Amino acid sequence: MLRVSMSDTDDSPTPNSRPANETMRALVLHGPRDARVDRVAVPQPALGELLVRIELAGICGTDGELAAGTMAYFARGLTHFPLRPGHEWTGTVVAAGSASEGLWVGCRVVGDTMLGCGTCPACRGGRHHVCRQRREVGITDGWLGALSEYAVVPTRFAHYVPDSVAAEAAVLVEPGANALRAVRAAESRPGSTLLILGDGTIGLLAALFAVDAGAEVTVCGLRPDRLALAGRIGARHTLTTDTASQLPRSSYDAVLDATDDSASPASALDLVRPGGRVALIGLAERSSTIDTRDLVLSDVAAVGILSGSPALADTLRAYASGLDPTPVVGDIIALTDVPVRLAGLTSSGPGPKTLVDPWR
Numbered sequence: 001m002l003r004v005s006m007s008d009t010d011d012s013p014t015p016n017s018r019p020a021n022e023t024m025r026a027l028v029l030h031g032p033r034d035a036r037v038d039r040v041a042v043p044q045p046a047l048g049e050l051l052v053r054i055e056l057a058g059i060c061g062t063d064g065e066l067a068a069g070t071m072a073y074f075a076r077g078l079t080h081f082p083l084r085p086g087h088e089w090t091g092t093v094v095a096a097g098s099a100s101e102g103l104w105v106g107c108r109v110v111g112d113t114m115l116g117c118g119t120c121p122a123c124r125g126g127r128h129h130v131c132r133q134r135r136e137v138g139i140t141d142g143w144l145g146a147l148s149e150y151a152v153v154p155t156r157f158a159h160y161v162p163d164s165v166a167a168e169a170a171v172l173v174e175p176g177a178n179a180l181r182a183v184r185a186a187e188s189r190p191g192s193t194l195l196i197l198g199d200g201t202i203g204l205l206a207a208l209f210a211v212d213a214g215a216e217v218t219v220c221g222l223r224p225d226r227l228a229l230a231g232r233i234g235a236r237h238t239l240t241t242d243t244a245s246q247l248p249r250s251s252y253d254a255v256l257d258a259t260d261d262s263a264s265p266a267s268a269l270d271l272v273r274p275g276g277r278v279a280l281i282g283l284a285e286r287s288s289t290i291d292t293r294d295l296v297l298s299d300v301a302a303v304g305i306l307s308g309s310p311a312l313a314d315t316l317r318a319y320a321s322g323l324d325p326t327p328v329v330g331d332i333i334a335l336t337d338v339p340v341r342l343a344g345l346t347s348s349g350p351g352p353k354t355l356v357d358p359w360r
């Protein structure tokens with residue numbers, strides 16, 4: 001976690017400068033397909049917490065599943081309506097729970113989605129994203145999301161955003177970190193070949209990181225405009241899913257599945273070379289089937305990626321040093337437009353990612 005000391009300029013916010021208005025607008029999911037913008041109390045930071053004025057938030061497939069009531073966590077009892085979504089966000093700290101944390105006031109931040117307990121072996125080993133007691137911001141019960149004007153983040157899960165990273169990039173740190181971990185799982189390196197299945201935000205951000213790592217990237221997706229975007233990001237080859245049968249079998253050093261298609265993991269296994277790697281980050285509604293004998297007989301390593309948490313800091317560093325994720329942004333909408341967007345989840349621009357300005 002990064003910290004900075006604040007300069008004593010006259011216009012910098014004072015610690016614990018509470019918002020003048022004690023209520024705010026927030027997206028509330030009251031039940032399946034019943035999303036509304038409500039006026040709610042501005043949360044107040046307790047000890048170990050920061051209050052953030054949200055500048056931009058993102059919405060993704062998980063938010064769509066939460067809004068529809070189809071997300072797997074409902075069936076497992078991990079989340080319940082009403083709930084307040086929003087796990088991709090950036091903003092400025094306006095108040096802190098203690099005087100020492102007041103150093104954060106005025107800092108631009110992003111936050112981890114996975115709030116581990118901090119004491120279990122997973123947390124102590126740097127794997128708090130798989131902590132059994134974790135809360136997931138805006139997803140599980142226990143921590144409100146950030147599709148609202150203000151949100152609270154635990155101080156230990158806040159990451160400082162340098163001025164060189166614009167808000168439109170900072171809000172893409174969470175999905176970018178997921179993509180970066182998937183690319184690392186694929187062990188992309190100069191000259192290696194990576195096939196990415198999926199042209200959504202994660203697929204395109206994975207293309208960005210893999211190209212940056214020097215890999216020769218192929219993207220296979222559904223939409224020609226997204227594939228054109230993949231080409232502009234640096235993918236060497238692009239093709240639509242209906243022509244995927246042209247892809248050479250058993251030839252890619254690594255294949256990354258970033259789709260929600262239950263048939264895709266088996267395709268990935270079919271396309272990776274012997275001794276290669278398959279990185280799985282997509283989630284289908286139905287279970288996907290792969291024949292594990294194919295893994296054994298081809299000596300293939302398959303890796304699942306749940307979260308971007310361990311790569312948030314590296315993603316911020318990559319953006320700060322000039323890697324630009326903003327081409328994936330399709331549009332920026334108002335909070336009041338989110339319910340309709342969650343029902344359809346298609347941005348109006350060529351980029352797949354919809355951002356939300358809660359102050360519009």
Ligand SMILES: [Zn+2]
Pocket residue numbers: 059060061062063087088175
């Ligand atoms: Zn997300």
Ligand SMILES: [Zn+2]
Pocket residue numbers: 116117118119120121122123124128131132133134
């Ligand atoms: Zn833990």
